[in-house]
Amino acid sequence: MKLYPTIGLEIHAELLTESKVFCTCSAQFGGEPNSRCCPVCSGLPGTLPVLNRKAVEYIIKAGYIMNCEISRFTKWDRKNYFYPDLPKAYQISQMPRPVCLGGHVDIVSEGEEKTIRINRIHLEEDAGKLVHDDTERVSLADYNRCGIPLIEIVTEPDFHSAADVVAFFEKIRLMLQYAGVCDGKLEQGSMRCDVNISLAEKGSDKLGTRTEVKNLNSTRAIQRAIEYEIYRQTELIENGERVIQETLHFNDATGETSSLRSKEDAHDYRYFPDPDIPPIVFTEEELEAIRADIPEMPQARRERYINEYKISPADAAVLTDTKQISDFFEDTIKVYNNPKPIATFIVVELMRRINLGELDMDNMPFTAADFARLIELAETGKISKDNRKVILREMADSGKSPDTVADEQDLWIKEDNELLEKTVNDVLAANPKAVEQYRSGETKVFGFLMGQCNKILRGAASPAAVKEMLEAKLKGI
């Protein structure tokens, strides 16, 4: 008996609006406890929610990039349950009339192309945060996150492995980032994933009992939770035990799932239309304008890089896999239109600095214009290719412009024949043995001698000039 997993997802993504979805407080992450709050998002009596247009625009964009149908008529509902992170004791969400219905996203998982169907996407508000104080036997509620706009993406159960899920999650994360809808910062909880898993015999049209693992907030956690749950359910079934339909929590430390106590014992959310929020009717023109405003998606960008800029598919993939990198590349070529060397230097050198933790894309110490200038200096022979790296490192440390660094460290290539000739003469005089070897036909020492010259010149002459002078001197002697 081969058991086959069937998986569906509910992904929550926080939207990048300036203000919260139902009040004018800042929607930024963090802040001192209850400092990004007002009577509305703190649920004071008498206050009313007022919907944010940008949040509506963003969910429509999310819908379009996932090929959804956008409802011409949409409205909001109250989901009623008591929990201390929910000050109104209801979450404003959408039930029968979500903004987006029925879409699909194509993914490549383990070398295979698959289509994942989207059931719906709706707009709702995030809840607050609870901090547990063990010594006082109390929990502390901070409502800063209350009212941050969220979209909930509900997929059909079209996944059959952790790899499928990860491929999908990464793909929509990137698309949402490109659309400017969600920052995709998993460490800040910008995207969270609930996973529904059931096992059944392959080919059987009967689905097994499903469990739901809640609130997975990293790709790794998603992968591990799914793998663990498949293992756990398989063990149960093979031992003749039953899988219980329940909500589970994934413990990052142990890598295991455990039963989560339900939020509302009765589990009856009593959804009903929120009388404080008028439904919205969209015109075709409004929807078309929003659709037209969606920025280029990663796939399209990648193809443009390959076709227009003749960048290798591998480099194009690296550039577009992170929106900030791709945006940085775009900004750079706007200043210095020479995509190929820029792409190569980003992929080889800038990415290395970022991966080493020396640079943080969120806090770049230099501008794309400075970076463009750096490449231009190297490409036009003003500095040596090697010194490009030296200057980049200094730019990363100090934020100084490439010209300043080149001035300060004297890294300009100089058309100074006197200096070059003197250096070559000095090197030849200091290495008579190597000169002897070269003469007797061991030409490979040429590289050593070049190196000796460059060491002294430190980029002050171009490699071609050094080579020419050195060859001339060696032949002349």
Place this chain on the structure above:
Amino acid sequence: MNLKEQTLDTLRGLLDTKKISAPELCGEYIKRIKEINPEVLGYITVTEDEAMKSAEQAQKLIDSGEAKPLTGIPLAIKDNICTDGIKTTCASKMLEDFVPPYDACVIEKLKAEGYVILGKTSMDEFAMGGSTQTSTFAKTKNPYDLTRVPGGSSGGSAAVVSAGIAPAALGSDTGGSIRQPSSFCGVTGIKPTYGRVSRYGLIAFASSLDQIGPIANSARDCGTLLNVIAGKDSRDATSSTKPAEDFNAKIGQSIEGMKIALPKEFYSDSTDDEVKTSVLAAAKKYEEMGAQLVDCSISSLKYAVAAYYLVSSAEAASNLSRFDGIKYGLRGEGRTFDEMIRDSRTRGFGDEVKRRILLGNYALSSGYYDAYYLKALALKQQIIKEYDEVFQKADIILTPTAPTVAYKIGEQETDPVKMYLADICTVTVNIASLPAISTTCGYSANNMPIGMSLIGRKFDEATLIQAADAFEAGFEKRPNNI
């Protein structure tokens, strides 16, 4: 100075001509409140210090010639309208110590006028009721007969105006809560069109039905107040973008040719004969003034009370869920969150509020939602349709405000079903989002006021005020003896 039956126009005149200063006027009211309120119990909180302070500021505006229509005018505010720094209790133990940190939109507007707040008036707990006898702090009496109820839920606001311990007041109306107590206490009250006045800062009972409105001694005074409090508010998405207008602009215009509809269902056997006779006599008066009476029918009226209680209780159950003792309000005890909030709510809410919450959750719970809640919404659409049809052939509708005059305390307010049925004349107006004004049209044999209601087209408050004023002009009011 006699404070009974004072109109805002008279007071404005006295203040502007310096016959009396704002602090003096305020002092007169405070003095009378101290005398009368212990009997009438209209106020939960009297804000003497706040009143004197704002009266002094108002006087400066008057002295510098910057007086606006309500500058220096003392007013009473229903205790479900949030006032920054002033206790706002909803007459509930739950909010006994609740001091809002912000002002309702209407309060901001009144403050911008330089009004003087006399205090916060009693009401049925969380505005659920028609007698003000479910108030935890002040079971208000009817100034015409202290053994009778003042009506409700804005019973405090109606009673203080009727007793002359405020020249006018703000109330709120979800199913008749401005009009019915106005009728019982012999004053005039208007429920504006849904969306006309911002609900921001009104502690919600049923969000799709709630509306703040004025209670005063005349239709004109209601218009004066409405002129100030109406208008779009960016903090209430359901507030209308309809531009503000002068609601008193049509006062004095002839009502010749105005078509007044009398829906027969409102004049059925369930309405007291005395009430019917008096309202029909008023209709006759209108006819004499040149209006044309039109027969009509609102046939779904028989379902209206049930539809109203289903919708309003469903919304209330959700609206009142936020009272858990954590952020504000009575904080219960308990080892767990569940125990604690159950204790808070069990001790904080009174019996009627609890019944409404239970009913609301019943109507919304799975298995009942379609049969009750959605059916009530379907009825709402039907009632709107029927009103639309009536307004095809009539300009306004005339009905009794309540099937009876004010009844004796203890007579029926303990029987929920009886109480609910008594809302029959008022609830459809809220369901259909229409404006309606109630004014006194007669007195019963035992000298209790009888109220009639004029219902208008959406956003046509001006016509209601015009028609009510036309009637008031020829009607002799009998003041009470308080």
Place this chain on the structure above:
Amino acid sequence: MDIKTIEHLCNLSKLNYTDEGKQKVMAEMSEIINLMDTVKEFDVVYDDTKDNNSISYAEVREDKAKPSFPTEKLLSNTKPSDNCYVVPKMVD
């Protein structure tokens, strides 16, 4: 309206009743539900697109953040700890 329904409603409503109170409220609720049952006679289906209370997309609030409320004032009706609301410990 039976005792099980009342208990379910009490759970949804977070209200406690004594046994005696439960009996009383059950009787009251039965009568109230009887009155509510009149809507069942009315044979029309609700169509949410015909409510006529919708607004256009352009009328929806512009996304502009404003300064938040002073934390201390916001928490003035409770006894906070570290500027947070205090609740009995929630078990995860």
